[in-house]
Amino acid sequence: MGCQVEAAMPPPAQPHILLVSCPLQGHVNPLLRLGRRLAAKGLLVTFTTFRHAGLRGIHPDGACARGVRFHCLLRERDDADQMTPEDMLRYVLEAGPAALADLVRRQADAGRPVSCVVNTTFVPWALDVARDMGVPCIATLWTQSCAVLSLYHHFYNNSSSNDNTITFPEAPEDAPVALPGLPAMSMDELPLMVRPEFAGNLWSQMLRAQLVDVKEENAPSPLVLVNTFYELERVAIDALPVAVVPLGPLLDDDDGETGNDDDDEGVMTWLDAQPPRSVVYVAFGSLVDIGRDETAAVAEGLAGAGRPFLWVVRDAYLLHPPEPVVAASDDGHNGKIVAWCPQRRVLSHGAVGCFVTHCGWNSVVEALAAGVPVVGYPWWSDQFTNAKFLVEEYGVGVRLPAPVKPDALRACVDMVMDGPEAAALRARAATWKEEAATAIAHGGSSHRSLHDFVDILRTHV
Structure with a gap:
């Protein structure tokens, strides 16, 4: 679907949805996918975030792509490539509210008044700005699981605080946490933000604001x-204890939002030449950096596994790679190492038999939707909880112990690819693939949820 020209007035009954994303790839991707679904329903959709060189899929200011119009929230800073994710979050927190208010005003002046603001986690102030400016509908796209949402909800709404240390109130630190609808979880299976050592940091503050403080009496x-x-x-x-609207998995068929489909470093051609279910795909997301030593250990483990592998490696390790990575790179027949690939298309390829993943929620959803078994290696945030669910609740993989050791990686890959339980893992993964496809198909649970959400939006024009 195309976009209207900038000067044109929208049809009278057309809602205008403003999507405000935290400037992290794992937030940008699902929010853009939601935007495209809304645009396909005939809604006017605008996307904004802090632009920086590390983000893929962000088009120039005023551009339109697949029905979604792009506007910069904040221009890229000269030092953006030196900013840590927390530095970026702090900058957006300081400068974002005024910039967003200005964008909402400019849209109204152009004849496109915003009827709904949808934010992602870690930019809770976007909903405050929307309320202050009289935007009639506000919503959040929660980019993690409902299980993690439940953990955070109980933690931030029922926790007690002494000396800036926040804990689940009625459980000792070494006792499993058991909440309604969730399995019992030990401390190392919980998201980082509910662990005492992370209480009070900026990420935790933004979560608290999103789940507790973004509310207004009688609103x-x-x-x-x-x-x-x-x-x-x-x-x-x-x-x-709160109502949610599950409308995933939010997927795109071609992953065009994350890069140029024609510039995939020959990944798809290479996969086409591999036997079915033979390739180990390894990717730890856009944020996780496991470090040089563990990167070297992964290289040794993959090189020694005797299987073809596709490995997405951070740019820094491609420019100055550890020796085992150099050795693995030189073996073009056995493995392929790239800085980026279209993950959705890769996981859907018949040559891929195993996904070694950091267990970010987008990767979890994509793996389940593709029916690919996993080796989970959680590193940060909600990934520890996701790994537990992948292994123990969804039954589609195994967890790799930390820190990575070459022999342990080989053993985990062998278990998932052709071990005694491999057939059962593949069967369960195939079942989740069918369930995911049914949910987003016409009449499925997520399809109905999206339709209901669009109906709500149309009432706020």
Whole structure:
């Protein structure tokens, strides 16, 4: 679907949805995918975030791509490539609210008044700005699982605080945490932000603001949209003390939002030449850096596994790679190492038999939707909880112990690819693939949720 020309007035009954993303790739991708679905329903959709060189899929200011118009929230800073994710979050927190208010005013002046603001986690102030400016509808796209949402909700709404240390109130630190709709979890299976050592940091403050402080007396709470599907998290969703709208998995067929499809470093051609279910795909996301030593250990483990592998390696390690990475790179027949690849297309390729992943929620959803078994290596944030669910609740993989050791990686890959339980893992993964496809198909649970959300939007024009 195309975009209207900038000067044109929208049709009278057309809602205008402003999407405000935290400037992290794992937030940008699902929000853009949601935007494209809304645009395909005939809604006017604008996307904004802080532009920086590390983000893929962000088009120039005023451009339109697949029905979504792009506007810069904040121009890229000269030192953006030196900013840590927390530095970036702090900068957006300081400068973002005024910039967003200005963008909302400019849209109204251009004859496109905003009827709904949808934010992602870690930019809670976007909903405050929307309320202050009289935007009639507000919503959040929760980019993690409903299980993690439940953990955070109980933590931030029922926790006690002494000396800036926040804990689940009625459980000792060494006792499993058991909440309605969730399995019992040990401390090392919980998201980082609910662990005492992370209480009070900026990420935790933004989560608290999103889940507790973004509310106003006698004002409706924001709608909570989730990139999941009801069949996957039925028990957690039914037990949640807040209503959610599961409308995932949010997927694109061609992954065009994350790069040029014609510039995939020959990945798809290379996969076409590999036997079915033979390739180990390794990717730890856009944020996780496991360090040089563990990167070298992964290289040794992959080189010694005797299987073809596709490995997405951070740019820094491609420019100045550890020796084992150099050796693995030189073996063009056995493996292929790239700085980026179209992950959705890779996971859907018949040559891929295993996904070694950091267990970020987008990767979890994409793996389940593709029916690919996993080796989980959680590193940060909600990934520890996601790894537990992948292994113990969804039954589609194994967890790699930390820190990575070459022999342990080889053993985990062997277990998933052709071990005694490999057939059962593949069968369960195939079942989740069918469930995900059914959810987003016409009449499925997520399809109905999206339709209901669009109906809500149309009432706020």
